[in-house]
Amino acid sequence: MLSKLRIRPKKYSLTATMIQVMFLLFAMLIVLKLIQLQVIESGYLSEKARQMRQPLRTFSFRGEIVDRNGVRLAADTTLYDIYAHPKYYKDKPEKMAMLLSPYLKQPEDLLFKKLNMLDEPTIKLAKNVDRGTVIKIKKLNLRGLDLVKKNERVYPQGNLASHIMGYVNMDANLSAGVENTGSKDLEALPKINPIEYNGKGDVIYDNNTDPAYATSPLTGEKLTLTIDTAIQHVAEIELGKMMQKTRADRGTVIVLNPKNGEILGFAVLPSYNPSNYNKAKASIVKNWVLSDVYPPGSTFKIITISSALETKSITKNERLMDTGKIKLKGWEITNYDYGKHGAPGLIGLKYLFMHSSNIGSLKVALKIPAEKHYNMLRLFGIGSKTGIDLPGESAGIIPPPKEWDVVKHATIGFGYSIASTPIQIASAVAAIANNGIWVTPHVIKYNKAEREKRIKSHKVLSPETARTMTDILSASIQDSEAQAGKIPNYRVAGKTGTSRKPNPNGPGYIPGQVFTSFAGYFPAKNPQVVIMVVVDNPKGVEMWGSTVAGPVFNNIASETARILNIEPDAPGLNTRKKGD
């Protein structure tokens, strides 16, 4: 055993000693270096390391916007801006220009001119280059090019719901629509363990690194709208067809759920593509449905009669003497069909709505004490912003009751002497459909906590008054000669309106120009949808609410009932029988 463990006799060897000394010196060098790194320069190096490893996620995507069914309405994509730095060129500008020209779709001589500005530190070569092209440019291995990634907003649905979507210009910090009101959520990035990068910009993977986040851009929160894309599309198509037919200036359709204030469709025409909002006229980009006011005309009679019933100024069986025309303080007011029907005499509320009696409405209005009338209108939201979650809303115009004289009070009865926005009328009518409870209209779907904070509701009418109004309105639609509001299998409660267009440059009205409108809801038995149609300045012979806005309402209502699968409350009603 011991023979295997031979130890050679120790001999002094200069070479061995030298090697040992060298190793010792080397070890001492390492120790000294470690002391330098770990002790002397510790603070500086830690800070440097922190700087190099800190999350460099400066590039992030804005959150998506989707409709109530998850259909994407807005998202981000990646584009690149390309810059050249002459200091770092490896190739000659001629060669670079020749190679880049086909990809950047710029003439070679122009590119050469740009690239040859050798005194410039940075040269802008191209903007908004797509990712595919950039990959090809990267393969050219040209030194001195800087490919700067940026995100761009895209709207896959094109012009659809453009006035709800709005637009966003991140460079100029401009936005409109839900891009504006929802920006806080859209820009809220998820809280994740910070991803660290090495000096070369590569991700340092460790056990806490989530590859899903490391390999895709951080994206803001998804914003879900209450809009139903199918209903929105139908609303835009039907409105567009009528506007084309009547050569109208502009138009809007608001479809909302009266029970919770959710807007299902919000068509505003003419529309624009939010991706190219800067190419559209300011008057088109503006959401005039919220900002501009109009005299609601006969649709306002719904609010007048509701207010009178609620304040007990009239009963549901009220009889009114309709003289066809009346003179108040020198102002002559007539029914629109005075020439045809003259003075119809004693009329009921159903007749008032069927024939849109101005005289009947003003008589009802004058029965309500001015102060009470004013308070009722304020409860309906007239003269106040609805609080819709879109920017640029105006409150409308309603004079205080002390300024009301008999003419003003009377004309308010049929929708003049005040001005409101279409959304105000839609939400006021929705309050009647919702058993007298007014709810804030909105386009963003909120969670329970946010909903309680942002969506207000208050009582306007008693359920009995609301029910009475629905019965009168649906009976007037059904018994009317006009087709407006008559849709198969459903009873509709609603009212047409035709109002003269005020002169924006002074007093009076623009001759021959009108707003035609229809405000209605269905099924009358259990209202689930309110539709408000306004067409501005249709051109033709018979331009009335019943002939312009009414057919638009009918088509949209039928399609909405089909899309939402609403149970019919009157099967067989308004359906054509075989042989008819």
Next chain:
Amino acid sequence: MVSSVRTYKKASQYSEANPIIRGHFPKNQNSKEIAIFRLNRFLGCVLALSMAASMVSYTMVIAKESTLADIHTKTNDINFENIELQNKADYAKSFYNINDKIVKAHYLQKADSVLEVNGKNTTPVAVNNKEEIKVQPVSGY
């Protein structure tokens, strides 16, 4: 006399330079030296193994990081491509696009007017000289 004896003794004394017997006679090793030797040998082996393991591990880590960087780049590319394709797909199936295409193709356009023409009563022509085709029956049909 005394000095000669001393000289003899000195000359006869054992020394490594002048051994009495020549040959390889290993020294007896004590247990301490053996233990130190064993420990050194063990530590040497451990060091060698650690170095080998470190080299292998370093190579593997570098290879892994390279693969990971490659996968990261590819996944990144796929994700960005997917985002672009999703946008294109959404646009392609959007109501706006479909409607636009249908309008441009006049797919659902109705005729502005329908021309009504009188039907012409013509006597059917009887073809008498029609060649008869003789078909040979084939088994299996």
